[in-house]
Amino acid sequence: MPHTRSTLAEDLVALGVRRGSVLLVHSSLSAVGWVCGGPVAVVQALLDALGPDGTLVVPTHTPDNTDPASWRHPPVPESWWPVIRANMPGFDPVLTPSRWMGVVAETVRTWPGARRSDHPQVSFAAVGPAAETVVTGHQLDEMLGEHSPLGAVYRLDGDVLLLGAGHDSNTSLHLAEYRLPDPPRRWEGSAVRSNDGRIWTRWPDVDTDESDFDQVGDAFEGTRGVRIGRVGAAECRLMRQRALVDFAVDWLGTNRTPRDAPR
Template sequence: MDQAAPHTAASLAADLRDLGVSAGDVLLVHSSMRSLGFVAGGPRAVVEALLAAVGPDGTLVVPTHTPENSDPAGWRSPPVPESWWPVIRAHTPCFDPARTPSRWVGVLAEVVRVWPGARRSDHPQVSFAALGAHAAEIVARHRLDEALGERSPLGAAYRLNGKVLLLGCGHDSNTSLHLAEWRQTSPPRTEEGASVRQPDGSSRWLTWTDVRTDEGDFGRLGAEFEKTGAAAVGRVGESAARLMSQRALVDFATAWMAAHRVRSAGA
């Protein structure tokens, strides 16, 4: 069936308010632009709708991840020859919040990243960008070894009682669930590597140890969370949308993982 009329920034903002987005919200958004249907003005209009919904006292937050800035020894899709690894480590340009584009997190995130006034955290692999009243607070002090933990924008959003909005995507894209992984007792850890900017602007390959992420059960976890009735489900444009308290989500996920994830021997 043809949709009656194009969606607009105003109509999408109304849909967001009907879903439960309120003025002053800290709103962490994961999105698929295609899922929204035709929008007059495209991605820019969608960002304007999100900003209108949270208002001048609210804050819009998006992931601006750069997973290609990682150790090539772990690449699988596709792998690269081992002989290339030293070259990649030595010559990958350092992550620069102002210059490095996001990858695989959707066009809306990239539009927010370059929006006037946007602030971006300084993690070389899992940065976030924010616009609005709490932007600076959310992106500050993103530690290298706290990629998605307490001292990351996810932890900041939790402390600010933020909300998570999934637009046309599932819980497998819900990065807030990773915060629950950091909150487990002795979570599995792994070595990471990336090209990191030095104080003089030069690049240096660094390695560090952080919590190992695992999205394999996020779909099941998210479905169990939604059964509690704590997520509002509706339509924004043509998109199936889910809105939830990030704090309620993370608290539920922390307990769920402790009960359902099987620990490896010696973990």
């Protein structure tokens, strides 16, 4: 049988989605299977499970608005770098589409009443009563730290749902990286809006690394802090973000080898 808005909402409630909560979702529509209504029905089901007092949050990152010197998939010739830096459109939270975040996240970005944080690389969008609280105050040099929507979800005691996605996509683990003592740092660059239209700007930030996130997630699941179940055809993982981040700070501090070389 095909999956529908109502059957997906039932699956989400059975998994443990809390009515009235703040829910950060990383998703893969293809993993869910055939849905009558596609990504719109998936978003409707998420909002149904959360209820009118709940808030849905998704990543709406724009990795193409980064320094081309760091591009690897694919790289571009060095002779292109100054052209890209001079001509990349400045990030606009209303107009700039997300990239590689999935069609569900992009659907939330354009949802009626959606709010989006104003970060040129790692914005988040939210729908619901706490949306403005989640997205406001996203600092340029706190991409995924305390002064980002991830920090806001932590303060609001929100949940994380991996909807057919793995822990390698679990951005809340980056918040744990920011909480490590003296994390390595690197220079970032993006095009941003200005009074003159747009400028290219650079700033130092934490040198994030998701290469061991699957290991962190597996270890956290060993604490029984994750509820695993099916939403449609997708294997899903639901967890409290505070418990995840607190665990990850300890795990990374114990198991991660420090990287000293700046990038």
